[in-house]
Amino acid sequence: MILRHTPLCPPAWATHRWWPRLAFCAASLLTLHVVHADVLEDMETRTDQGVGEIRLVFSVPVRYLNHFPAERGELLKVYLQTVGMEVPTSEAVRGHKRSPAMPLVPAFAVTYTTAQNCYSTREPLCLDIQFSRPVHYRLRPGEDGHSLLIHILPESDKTKLPTTP
Amino acid sequence: MRKTFLLWLMLTLSWSGSMAAQTGAASTKDPDDSRYAITLLSSFDPIPDTMFPRNIPDHVYRTEASIFGRTIYFVRLGFYATAGEAEVAKDRMLARYPAALVTRVAPDEYLKITGGKPKATETGVAKVTPKPVLPSPPATPRASTTSISLPATPPVPVVTPAVPLPPVAAAPGVPTSKPEAAAAPTASTTTQTAVVPVPAPAAKPVSALEQEAGTFMEQARDALMHNDNVAALQILDKLLRLPPNSYSQDAQELIGLAHERQGQKTSALREYTLYLRLYPEGLGADRVRQRIVALESPPARVELKKERAETNVASVRGSLSQNYYYGQSQVDSTTTVLGPAVTSSLTSNDQSALYTNLDLHGHYSSGNWDNRFVIRDTYTASFLSNVDSTNRLYSAYYEMNNKVDEFSGRFGRQSGTSGGILGQFEGFALGYNFLPKWRINVVAGKPVELYTVHYSKLFWGASLDFGLFAEHWNGNVYYIQQTVDGIADRQAIGAEVRYFDPRGSALLYVDYDTLFSSLNIATFQATWLSSPTTTWNTLLDHRLAPTLMTSNALFNTSTLSTIPIPPVTPTPGQAGSISYWLQNVTEAQLRQVAVDSTPTFDTYVLGVSHNINSTWQIGGDVKRYNLSAIPSSPTLTTNLKTGATYMYTVQAITNGLIRSRDLSVLSLSYLDGATYQGETLAFTHRMLFQDHWTLDLALSYYLQQDDTQSNIIGFDTHIVQFSSNRIAPLIRLGYLRGKNMSIEAELGIEQNRAHSVDANITTGTSATSDTNTARHYFMLGYRWNF
Secondary structure (H helix, E strand, O other): OEOOOEOOEOOHHHOOOOHHHHHHHHHHHHHOOOOOOOOEEEEEEEEEOOEEEEEEEEOOOEEEEEEEOOOEEEEEEEEEEEOOOOOOOOOOEEEEEEEOOEOOEOOEEEEEEOOHHHOOOOOEEEEEEEEEEEEEEEEEEOOOOOEEEEEEEOOOOHHHOOOOO | OHHHHHHHHHHHHHHHHHHHHHHOOOOOOOOOOOEEEEEEEEEOOOOOHHHOOOOOOOOEEEEEEEEOOEEEEEEEEEEEOOHHHHHHHHHHHOOOOOOOEEEEEOHHHHHHHHHOOOOOOOOOOOOOOOOOOOOOOOOOOOOHHHHOOOOOOOOOOOEOOOEEOOOOOOOOOOOOOHHHHHHOOOOOOOEEOOEOOOOOOOOOOOOHHHHHHHHHHHHHHHHHHOOOHHHHHHHHHHHHHOOOOOOHHHHHHHHHHHHHHOOOHHHHHHHHHHHHHHOOOOHHHHHHHHHHHHHHOOHHHHHHHOOOOOOOEEEEEEEEEEEEEEEEEEEEEEEEEOOOOEEEEEEEEEEEEEEEEEEEEEEEEEOOEEEEEEEEEEEEEEOOOOOOOEEEEEEEEEEEEEOOOOEEEEEEEEEEOOOOOOEEEEEEEEEEEEEOOEEEEEEEEEEOOOOOOOOOEEEEEEEEEEEEEOOOEEEEEEEEEEEEOOEEEEEEEEEEEEEEEOOEEEEEEEEEEOOOOEEEEEEEEEEEEEEOOEEEEEEEEEEEOOOOOHHHHHHHHHHHHHOOOOOOOOOHHHHOOHHHHHOOOOHHHHHHHHHHOOOEEEEEEEEEEEEOOOOEEEEEEEEEEEEOOOOOOHHHHHHHOOEEEEEEEEEEEEEOOOOOOOEEEEEEEEEEOOOEEEEEEEEEEEEEEOOOEEEEEEEEEEEEEEOOEEEEEOOEEEEEEEEEEEEEEEEEEEEEEOOOEEEEEEEEEEEEEEEEEEEEOOOOEEEEEEEEEEEEEEEEEEEEEO
């Protein structure tokens, strides 16, 4: 999904004297190599010994910045930066992908946006990953420079975990 | 119990016979020389003693494994001969261990825990009393629901009579390999003792259907044990004609086995295939796949690549979505120049469009080949007379992978992500792993242009991927060459080196253009976990923006026009054509203009985030940007050169701010540019309620104040001041209908106010301008996942 414009880069008619902001935006546009509307290329899931792995494959190189919550949750926010090499464009994109449930990996949906205000960095790529139930996970960037790995453990409700008698 | 054991033995011999017939009994490794355990706890970190179960008998153990490159720590309860036994035992553990699951234990883990004579300090053996273990019969899938009685409490080891060891195992968990048998301290090469759960009465009554099905199943087993395959087929057929019940899955597998034993290979394959269609997941499916492989594969193939062979699998998935956007804007301005204010108002409908997105993935796996096709397309139907409808085909490619020889190819419209490829292209990319850690790639094609262009580009390149070395390092080196209208456009070499560690990662990337003898990109980025709760990230990036190419000269046609004598005045089509300019300037002149038209962009970032607790995270970063001047174009330089711009940001993220399933983000930034200062505030809040609804609220605010500028225009001195602010609230509602359909609606407002004063201090006059811009828009759409 392509949005018309981004908050920090409004259309020309939106401001009276817009060149200072244009400069900021143009910097982004020239360097950045865009973020294509098709930024999330694929989602792969697999399991081994009860551990699930989700690999989010992007169509541009990405740099991992941050995520929250740290390792447990139903809603996971991930901040990346695209380090792309594509044709410049001012369009921010928003997309959505949904994965069916697999054994040990609950169904999840990924909503992503490249809107400039989703994170305070140049070329942000912000992901909202919503699982169908709370999960216990760890994140790390993929070895290929354009993927993100999420490893999922069978989640025990923390309140139900056994305690030593 | 005896019957069950006999059935197990019969299945074992049946399976071993079929395998031995194709592979030779002595040369084939047993595919199922593993056991089952119940994984009670899993953790990314070592499991502390306080979490270790102490009220369960001593066959609970700790272990760890490297899975997907990450060390995972487990507490397991074992061992069980069959998945069925383990499954039922697991069910009894769920109340205390809700994440308990049945795990097929690798042979080395089994040996380590039971018979490997581990040292006291060896990993994974804490609290383990090594015991000789042999799985208990039966081996029939899910037969445990009736023929195996299960303990009401966690299983207690019981020694069973010695069991003859068949030459090749048939069902999961049946031990046959000599090393395994030898490793058991008290077992001989032909007999072993077993630890099995204590039998217990059946837990609950079954329905009439279940009773009937159970009777059929018992009869079918009897028939199979007496090698009366015809009778077994008839009984199983009756069972399978019943409504679905708890025996249906096992019956589907056994009817395949009965056909197989009758020598009816085609019928056996048909039934096994039906089994996979009905029950594609789980251990039974794995077992059936192995039987299919054994039936289908010639001996040599089984010996060479048995573990890689698979049944044919085909799938198609994707999504179709349509979103309608409508936007209306209004601009009100008031200008005062030496007299009464002049006001104007303009209202326009700036957006009315339907976006249709198709995302289609097809996958077909046959033997050692994986085949995939991908189509992604967006069609924008504009309902405004002054805006054209457009179609963008983002991907349309076919991909093949050979899993044995490890080569792959992708053909069609695709994205390039390494090897110096700039974005999307149409062409092919081939790769071959000629050594375990070395892969060579060749790529060629035509870049995809998003807009109409008047030139033609082609490229080819080769790259070499290496790694993983020393567990942490990988990367690639590449060469790429691109032409535009027949002349060299870009010719570069590059390298990418990556480092990965559980605590962080780093990337160094360099792209050097040999045509221009110029460094295109040099970037270093790293993320580092300084403590379990604190993450640092940094970026040092220097690059030509955009990447230096001969065609960059087209950005500056005004300069190009002045080179010929006399200067030329091209049409818009000619101006965008390298071929045209080559009629008027030399290649060297084109490249010089390209160099002079390409600024550099430097970025330095240092950021940190810290998890205060499980519900709060705070973070911040400092960034410095600098876009250089463009030598050949004073006009462009004036407009684009930023000078050093600093941006300071703090951010807080929390969940449970209003409701337990909410997630909120607040960030504040301060920009300090060469000629202006800006402040931004952004707040987003996502709420999940009930099981199907999501609500997103967002608010962003931007305030900018330019430095006061003093300009001399003619003989007058002007003092110019400018300020603006912008606020944009948004609300988005989503509803998930069923598993595959979602509906989404969005409503947003963007309000912008700008104020400027131009005071002529020489004449004592001034001009002011106020502009208010408001835009309202909404979106309504749906998405169907299939």
